[in-house]
Amino acid sequence: MVDAPDLLPLALEIAREAGALARRRRSEGVSIAATKSTIADIVTEADREVEQLVRDRLAAARPGDGFLGEESDAARSETGVTWVVDPIDGTVNYAYGIPHYAVSIAAVTGEPDARSWRAEVGVVHNPATGELFHATRGGGAWLGEQRLAVSEPGPAGALVATGFGYDPATRAGDLDRVTRAFELARDIRRAGAASLDLAFVAAGRLDAYFERGLYPWDHAAGGLLVLEAGGRMGGQPDGAPGRTMTLAAAPELFERLAAVIYR
Numbered sequence: 280m281v282d283a284p285d286l287l288p289l290a291l292e293i294a295r296e297a298g299a300l301a302r303r304r305r306s307e308g309v310s311i312a313a314t315k316s317t318i319a320d321i322v323t324e325a326d327r328e329v330e331q332l333v334r335d336r337l338a339a340a341r342p343g344d345g346f347l348g349e350e351s352d353a354a355r356s357e358t359g360v361t362w363v364v365d366p367i368d369g370t371v372n373y374a375y376g377i378p379h380y381a382v383s384i385a386a387v388t389g390e391p392d393a394r395s396w397r398a399e400v401g402v403v404h405n406p407a408t409g410e411l412f413h414a415t416r417g418g419g420a421w422l423g424e425q426r427l428a429v430s431e432p433g434p435a436g437a438l439v440a441t442g443f444g445y446d447p448a449t450r451a452g453d454l455d456r457v458t459r460a461f462e463l464a465r466d467i468r469r470a471g472a473a474s475l476d477l478a479f480v481a482a483g484r485l486d487a488y489f490e491r492g493l494y495p496w497d498h499a500a501g502g503l504l505v506l507e508a509g510g511r512m513g514g515q516p517d518g519a520p521g522r523t524m525t526l527a528a529a530p531e532l533f534e535r536l537a538a539v540i541y542r
């Protein structure tokens with residue numbers, strides 16, 4: 280049996296330590312280590328260094344836990360707990376010096392698959408602002424001591440965030456969905472870090488967020504924030520968030536937004 284409250288302090292401590300490293304490396308100057316799916320899909324040396332710090336600290340504190348991270352090989356869990364980690368979410372923002380990126384750390388039980396996992400702990404930390412969003416399953420979503428709640432839009436319409444993948448061939452479909460989202464949106468935001476977009480939905484700073492092409496580490500922690508703030512997560516025909524689509528909003532808006540996105 281996993282006791283989420285025991286996992287939260289560890290996740291918070293590691294997120295702060297990882298965030299401090301990311302911020303320090305940013306101030307020293309960022310170098311691109313490699314490109315991945317396309318030339319625009321970059322990984323910095325800091326991405327790799329921060330993920331290694333998180334991985335080492337988790338292994339020291341909880342040997343046998345699994346690991347699923349953006350920049351290193353997956354490790355199967357022997358304890359039932361798997362950590363799903365994006366060391367620097369919003370990598371392009373980070374490389375350009377835009378202070379909108381996050382360390383995203385989630386602990387899940389069961390298979391590390393969003394279709395079936397039980398998210399136990401989620402932490403999303405923006406080292407540039409110091410904001411640290413966190414949630415435990417059944418324990419609510421928080422920003423510091425402030426309890427978070429999703430928002431239903433007012434008469435002017437919904438403030439909706441989205442994002443675009445790195446493959447130019449997918450842009451036309453993405454833009455078609457944005458056009459349809461304007462049927463219920465007052466405006467669109469594209470800030471460049473999925474975990475923070477999800478945290479902002481949980482905090483009521485956004486009414487909704489949708490994006491195609493996300494990986495588990497992009498949405499694992501932020502998705503728990505949304506659920507614990509009274510929101511709904513999904514996007515795929517199987518009801519889970521994932522590569523096909525990730526959608527987050529308050530329940531009523533979720534249904535309306537899903538209808539226009541999938542039309």
Ligand code: LIP
Pocket residue numbers: 349365367368369370371441442443444445471472473474490493497
């Ligand atoms: C990013 C996401 C963002 C998406 C980018 C990229 P990364 O994750 O946070 O929402 O639009 O294409 O996937 O690569 O910075 O960890």
